[in-house]
Amino acid sequence: MRLVGESGWEFSQRVNCTGIVVIVAMTSAQKIILVKQYRPPVKKYCIELPAGLVNDRGHKRLESMATAAKRELLEETGYKAETMTKILMGPASPGSSVDCMTLFRAQGLTKVHGGGGDHTEDIEVYEIRLDEVDVWLRKMERQGCLVDPKVYAGLYFLSAPSCELRRSEAIPNFGG
Numbered sequence: 001m002r003l004v005g006e007s008g009w010e011f012s013q014r015v016n017c018t019g020i021v022v023i024v025a026m027t028s029a030q031k032i033i034l035v036k037q038y039r040p041p042v043k044k045y046c047i048e049l050p051a052g053l054v055n056d057r058g059h060k061r062l063e064s065m066a067t068a069a070k071r072e073l074l075e076e077t078g079y080k081a082e083t084m085t086k087i088l089m090g091p092a093s094p095g096s097s098v099d100c101m102t103l104f105r106a107q108g109l110t111k112v113h114g115g116g117g118d119h120t121e122d123i124e125v126y127e128i129r130l131d132e133v134d135v136w137l138r139k140m141e142r143q144g145c146l147v148d149p150k151v152y153a154g155l156y157f158l159s160a161p162s163c164e165l166r167r168s169e170a171i172p173n174f175g176g
Contacts, residue, residue, distance in 0.1 A: 004098075012097045017053035018062070020092060020099055021069040024049060024154035025079060025106035031127040032158065033077050033109075034151065036140075038122065047126075047140050048148040050076040051101075069104040077125045078115035082108025087157055103150075105157065130158065 002013045025033040039046045052072035055062055063071070066084040074080055085105045092099040117123040128136045133155065137147050 011095075012099075014053075014097075014099060017056040019054035019065055019068070020051065020101040021054055021065055021072055022049050022051040022101050022103045022150055022154075023069050023073045023081075023084075023106050024087070024103065024157055025073060025077070025081065025109060026130065026158055027079075027109050027127060029127075030130045032130055032133055032155070033073075033079060033106075034126045034128060034133075035076055035115075036124040036126065036145065037117070039146075042146060045145045046148055047137065047145050047151060049150055049154050051150075052076070065102045066104065069102075069106070073106055074112070074115075076115055076117050076121070076123050078111055078113040079106070079109045080112050081106035082110075101150075103153070103157070130155075 002015055004011055004013050023033075027033070033050060035048050035050055036045055037048070038044070050073050052068065052075070054065055054068040057063075065086070069084045070081055083106070085107065087103040087105055089100055089102045091097075092101045115123065115125040126136075137151070141147060
């Protein structure tokens, strides 16, 4: 991270990646996939959508946003997605960071392992029925967890009829 001062503003800029992906994933049984992990900056466990950095691995070949979304979903949750569909791109925290995030919808999920993240992460995976998620989130808050507001954005995109994605926007899972 680099701290930048410009026109009276101070903000952060990542130097170790080319973007951020966030994944909204729901199983065929109408369960949203959420993760819980400890976040040192807020000193609490947080309930989040699966997410991660793009091109943070130092590979010679740059990965696409969709490839990074597939990788992060598999790594964190153990789910492989048949398709990744871009929903939107926008600023993650426009008052304090230059970071932009790209939100994807994962479809055609297959559970292939338990998830949990890479060697630097300790992630718990939850599959919550869509019709029970509000109650579950309130329960997690009562237990001291923070809920990332992007979870609510993800729920909106799963349930709002006006947000149906065109099938032609789906990105097939070729070779990955």
